Amino acid sequence: MLRFDEKEKNNINFRIISIFLASISVMIWGFRVFYMSTEFPWMAIVSVLIILMSVASIAIIVLRHTKACWIETIEWGLLVCSLIGFGVWTYIQILNNPSYGTDELAFDQYAFYLVMHHINPYISSMKPAFEMYHVSPIGYTFTYSGTPVTTLSYPALSFLLYAPLWVVGIHVQNAVWTNVLFWAISMVMVFIVLKKNYRILAIVLFSWSFYVGFMEGGITDALMIPFLILTAFGWDRFAKEFKRTWWVPISFGLAMSIKQTPWFIAPFLVISLYIECQKLGYSRNKSIKILLLYIVLAFISFIVPNIVFIFLNPAAWIRGILTPLFSNIVPSGQGIVAFSVFNHFGGGNLSLLSYGSLLIYLGLLVVYTLHYPKFKPWTFFIPSILFLFTTRSFASYFADLLPVVLVSLFNYHPTQPTELSKKTIRLIRRISVYSIMPGCILVILAFRLTGPLHIQIDNIHTTGQYATIDSVTLNVQNDSSHKVTPHFTMDTGGQYTTFWNIVSGDQTILPYHTEKIVLQAPNVESMPPITGGFQVVGFTEHPYSVSPSKSYHPALWHVILTPEAIDRQITLGKKVVLIAKVVNRVNQPIKISNIPVYLGQVIYGQSGLEFAQTKINHGAIGQTPIKALTNSQGEAIFNIDSAVASKDPVYYEANLINSKSFYPYGYSNTVSILFK
Incomplete structure (x- = not known):
């Protein structure tokens, strides 16, 4: 049996743990590549070989084959597999989305x-x-x-x-x-x-x-x-x-x-x-x-x-x-600018944040100089701390x-500490304090000055079944002592859309005045989905400021149709019961009665949409949508039958209606039924 001293044993154990982690990373590459195997069968071969390599690497280290030649071979093999996985995965992404992302x-x-x-x-x-x-x-x-x-x-x-x-x-x-x-x-x-x-x-x-x-x-x-x-x-x-x-x-x-x-x-x-x-x-x-x-x-x-x-x-x-x-x-x-964009802290003069970050950067430079041997390994990291405080981070x-x-x-090679005189140390510390402290003060001040606008979302208009928002009505109050001319955009998932067009209301808002403004989406990509939250963000110049609205959640409830699939053909005249359950965003039942639920029917024919000819509850043949109220369990019952056979299935989807703005939301899963 091979004998190792304690240091060498620790090194080998560290390499074994590292190989295990790397093997898992390579195995994940195999999983990533696999999902395109149907379209490109050769990817299944690549995927399986990558996974086998990672499993073999784990097996070798489990069996304690710790000779240098074994470890060396495993490491190079994992590197090659990782590069192959990365290249193939990129090829898949380009095929799926050939557009440039930025x-x-x-x-x-x-x-x-x-x-x-x-x-x-x-x-x-x-x-x-x-x-x-x-x-x-x-x-x-x-x-x-x-x-x-x-x-x-x-x-x-x-x-x-x-x-x-x-x-x-x-x-x-x-x-x-x-x-x-x-x-x-x-x-x-x-x-x-x-x-x-x-x-x-x-x-x-x-x-x-x-x-x-x-x-x-x-x-x-x-x-x-x-x-x-x-x-x-x-x-x-x-x-x-x-x-x-x-x-x-x-x-x-x-x-x-x-x-x-x-x-x-x-x-x-x-x-x-x-x-x-x-x-x-x-x-x-x-x-x-x-x-x-x-x-x-x-x-x-x-x-x-x-x-x-x-x-x-x-x-x-x-x-x-x-x-x-x-x-x-x-x-x-x-970075910390997210406090202004999302949490309404500051935003009144973002130039202060820029100046403060510059002073903090200079202070970091001075501190780095004073404590050079200690901070030497982090030479390439410390400068990036600056970006925590900038407006783009x-x-x-x-x-x-x-x-x-x-x-x-x-x-890096360790360096002996610098022996500086007490006078020099005091001078450097004083410089660092004189730069970092004013920088911190400017940053704090930037968060004390709130944005000039108070934006309240009063109403929204949706695209119906397309389930996006194409217009927003705002009440915008100018809390500053000077008139402002804001520009508005939507923030969804931390990304700004194209700035929206003002179709109603005066864009220039007088001091301490409230203006009703209607915004319209400039394009489809800028329309936030009604299934998630969004906020309106207003920007002004002179000084540069940001004023976000509160997060708006147009739809927290949705509908689930059960059964979720009907796999057999239904004989004409036989009824099918679909239960529409109203649930919250984590699919917990909303046990409230008398909630109106609407069930629609349509046939997605090869040449386009076709009218369905089924009867839902007591509605007329082909009538869509049909409203039903929930019972005490939060469930709406829909009885469906048909006297007309069709070569294509009929598709059913349920939704809710907002009681204030009357927009549809909370669309359910789709259930198809073929009547014969």
């Missing part, structure tokens, strides 16, 4: 299209990208005035990286496949650069569902991740081995040339490099020279992909890459940096 992805793809036609994308409107790549209106980015952003908002490498796949002939969904390719490259890179005891964690981390959703759904962060991984792998060796690690600042510069997120990491890396130089005993001049070398290499690698566009129109290029930072884009995301801003943080945590 304007971000569509703009980058369209920018590359313009470049291929010798047009500068930074001076061109990106509006044609919406139609060209079939972006849903809920994927637009809007300003406070309700207009979508139509300018290219990222540095040039964000779309120039589409060229390799374009050259090899992948033109359809090029942007998505490029995202997937770079995410796969990132997974392999993390797997390779992590120490052997931890590298299997790459499979677990990169297989998380929200990650793969980001990659397929339209988040271009995947393009910068490989470059940031290279940066994190050698970032703290540049001071000592700058001649051998010249690629570190170059990779970081390329990452900055894809998206703005790495820009906020740059000051932390510069401070870290200078401290590392001082730790090595370099003189101040030599430390500055190494620092300048890093900055110059990073700057050159940032500029090179953009140089043509800078030369063509520097003002347009600068305006484009600064759009996400300085344009009046509406607040959204999972999406989950991708935090989560997409986690692979980079993982590489940094397991590859």
